[in-house]
Amino acid sequence: MAAYINYSDVDILLLLKSGDHRAYTEIYDRYHAQLYVFAYRRLKNREEAKDLIHELFLKLWTDREMIAERFVLAAYLYTSLRNRIINLIAHQKVSIRYIESFDSYLVQLSNNNADFLVRHKDMHEIIEKEIANLNPRTRKVFELSRKTNLSRKEIAAALGIAEETVKSHMHTALQVLKVRLGNLYFFFL
Secondary structure, three states: OOOHHHOOHHHHHHHHHOOOHHHHHHHHHHHHHHHHHHHHHHHOOHHHHHHHHHHHHHHHHHOHHHOOOOOOHHHHHHHHHHHHHHHHHHHHHHHHHHHHHHHHHHHHHHOOHHHHHHHHHHHHHHHHHHHHOOOHHHHHHHHHHHHHOOOHHHHHHHHOOOHHHHHHHHHHHHHHHHHHHHHHHHHHO
């Protein structure tokens, strides 16, 4: 068994490109901690930093066959991670604007309490109906997250599934609800 720790990044990449799992593990061992610190310093969120690192290494493995001969591993990893951080921050800003606009909508509705209560009840019923229409497993994960405020880890343990599966279900639920309820926002406005 070769001592992968003594191999250069170039040699490790050639092994990775051929599908060598130990080379992949060596790359992970070399760069994981540094990349995590890099992501955490910018995001100040452990879970988001872990998620980005996980996605980055998954992409490295799935795209390993397309690695160019003059590929600089460290530069690729840091650049890819930086781009993922930028995309995440941009997405968060859009989400914040969406929530703020929805909050201002609720404030406008509250100016007329009777009307607000009727609309709120109607909206709540529509939202609950759309949640009920989700795939049963996705709905269960969504309800555990939103109604009991369990963490991904707690939900995964409760349902006997991986944390990444919980994340995937939550992403799916939010995307579906956003599409289905997107027009609802404008309807009530």
